[in-house]
Amino acid sequence: MSLKYSILGLLHYQPMHGYRIKEHIEQNFGHMWSINYGQIYPNLKKMKDEALISMNEEICQGEKGPPRKLYTITDKGRAEFQRWLAESPERGMLLRDPFLMRFVFFDFGEDERSLELVDEQIQSWENQLARRYANLARWEGAGVYVRLMAELGVKTNEVLLAWLKEARQEIAAEAGLESRENVTAFLKTE
Amino acid sequence: MSLKYSILGLLHYQPMHGYRIKEHIEQNFGHMWSINYGQIYPNLKKMKDEALISMNEEICQGEKGPPRKLYTITDKGRAEFQRWLAESPERGMLLRDPFLMRFVFFDFGEDERSLELVDEQIQSWENQLARRYANLARWEGAGVYVRLMAELGVKTNEVLLAWLKEARQEIAAEAGLESRENVTAFLKTE
DNA sequence: CCTCTCATGTAAGACGTTACATGATTCA
DNA sequence: TGAATCATGTAACGTCTTACATGAGAGG
Structure with missing residues (x-):
């Protein structure tokens, strides 16, 4: 599963909540990944359990909009990401149109x-x-x-x-x- | 699922058995589709049940090699394929590398x-x-x-x-x- | 006889999609 | 107040991958 690594990569730029992550992936990797909430939230939960990311529930911190959960990459997450990034990529390209x-x-x-x-x-x-x-x-x-x-x-x-x-x-x-x-x-x- | 339609398309050229279908898809659509037996055989079975293809067990018909099951596209299969082929394609390209x-x-x-x-x-x-x-x-x-x-x-x-x-x-x-x-x-x- | 290739299949689990449920905030 | 958007989540279902099991025929 490399949605995990896409998320870890994105969180290098800034902490984000699930909804925003989905937006970013759709905009920036839309041609690579088709993403949906059924994937994103369970993944975030799992990654939090593995301590690759940490969550703090900012209830209306920014004052605007409904409560959201901000995820930040941890040192363990960074290490795991580096390991993956330096790996030789697995099987080849999939172009399905x-x-x-x-x-x-x-x-x-x-x-x-x-x-x-x-x-x-x-x-x-x-x-x-x-x-x-x-x-x-x-x-x-x-x-x-x-x-x-x-x-x-x-x-x-x-x-x-x-x-x-x-x-x-x-x-x-x-x-x-x-x-x-x-x-x-x-x-x-x- | 469009593996189904790839199979129906391939069977327009000639009757084939599962193993050969996998070879063809790997050679000709390898960059589009990554295929394996866990997909191909259950699909063939299901398509046979739906009468899109018909099977005749040619046990050593060609004399060479182990027994194989030859699948032929039916008229119903051709009709279903034509319907799909003339459809406007659904969601866009997925390029995952x-x-x-x-x-x-x-x-x-x-x-x-x-x-x-x-x-x-x-x-x-x-x-x-x-x-x-x-x-x-x-x-x-x-x-x-x-x-x-x-x-x-x-x-x-x-x-x-x-x-x-x-x-x-x-x-x-x-x-x-x-x-x-x-x-x-x-x-x-x- | 042993190994390789050809050939068919299944089971478990990972992964992905769709549809739905919930609720807050914003704006008309 | 009602509709739209932002936001989080889950359950059911479908697809795909991995790993394994089986066995026939070919060739050394």
Whole structure:
């Protein structure tokens, strides 16, 4: 389980409560982790029991909002994190994408519907790319590694998009379907 | 659960038994799916019960090797697959990589150890790239989508590698560490 | 005969998701 | 007062991993 280590890593920046941790992970590791309360709270409890983090119940300390539990990383937590960080990473990359999962089987589907799904995906990845540019700007002043990571996010997204747009052309040609733009151009010259 | 649909997709090519399905998924979707027998056999059983696939126990039909169970996709299975294939994909991409997971926290680690891990990863991704080039060649005659998918595999891998090599330079500079090559070069001119 | 690979399977437990329950604070 | 948001939590369920058990055939 490496959600544990994501949490320990995050707590290096500042003490946080569960709700905030979830927000951070969703914003910063959203493409790596899909997180939910059913994971976060039991994990925090377990990590507290193992003394990797400590909790102090700040009831309305900041005066605003409902009572929350602030978690701080302990020395034991830091040590455990360092041990993990210096380890050679285990098994390889997992890239699981529901679109790509289907794409690889589009040879067995209807080309017209495939093109629709491709267009939806182009839109979706364009939105994602915009969000990643925003991230890049937001982490301008952060550490080297965080910045490099944000750059990777942009780069992989750009490759994905470029590939899918090229693919679209090829699929449309193969299927004998014209893109809306080409059809319009054709009608104009007619 | 979309392992189900991967299996239904694979069975469009030819009838297969569990062991072979696992091999295929590992080779062709290895970067998407990590699969094991604890998943494959219960799934096949369940899918057979739902009549999405049918099984005939070919005991030494091919004469070679131990008895195996050949699964064939049924019409119901094809219909279910078509329904899934034409659906708009659900939630987005999940890219979970144990190296990248650590990388984003290297600001809290020792630069020297980080560089070692980066070098290990460059090696690992170079090996992976070689395998993906091989895949690309192997699927020359396959359908458009399969070929495009293989091309994406190569492209993303290339971006990852290029990024990590650039990152390595930056990290080494930042840490004031020379690469072994540079040190050697220095000693030679001395 | 012994070992390796091919092949099928199960059981226990770790991990993840969904849905729900609870309650405080904020703002209209 | 009622709705939205912030915040914590749990229970049930589903999925995935690990480890093990079994056994046939191939080749030295």
